[in-house]
Amino acid sequence: MQAAVANEELEGNTLNVYACVVHKGKPVGTRDGTRGANLSSPSVAHRHLQKLEDLGLLERNQYGNYTLKEKTGVSGYVWVGKTLVPRLLFYSFFFMGAFGAEIAILLLGFLGFSSIPDISFIYLTVMTAIAMCIFLFEGTSLNRKFKPRNGGNTS
DSSP: OOHHHHHHHOOHHHHHHHHHHHHHOSOBOHHHHHHHTTOSOHHHHHHHHHHHHHTTSEEEOTTSOEEESOOOOOTTEEEETTEEEEHHHHHHHHHHHHHHHHHHHHHHHHHTSOOOOOHHHHHHHHHHHHHHHHHHHHHHHHHHHTOOGGGGOOO
């Protein structure tokens, strides 16, 4: 199935099961999917695993377990190895770096040159800190929402 269509279908528990299968890196049964995605029952996990198979992202082997067939992009997320990371976390790291540089410039100004920084630079630093905090909060919220239980170790 096309990646765009699969991307629209990957949300909620289906995304959580998919991330669990990718993270595990070996065949996953319904009980593994239940534990790894923190679902209520094996039948719920089975339904999501079948949905992922219908989307062409997983395939079922001769033992009834599911393996990764295609690793696809997920809207708002980036794959870092076998881990799905919200894109917002990368934005927060960018602002964290900018904030660190601005603080260093302010400290050098106070300590080294005894000059008072321009009010616009202080305003810029405050805005950078606010942006960093917002992206960090939203990114960690999304990361907790879709993180497989026990890091995907469902043995």
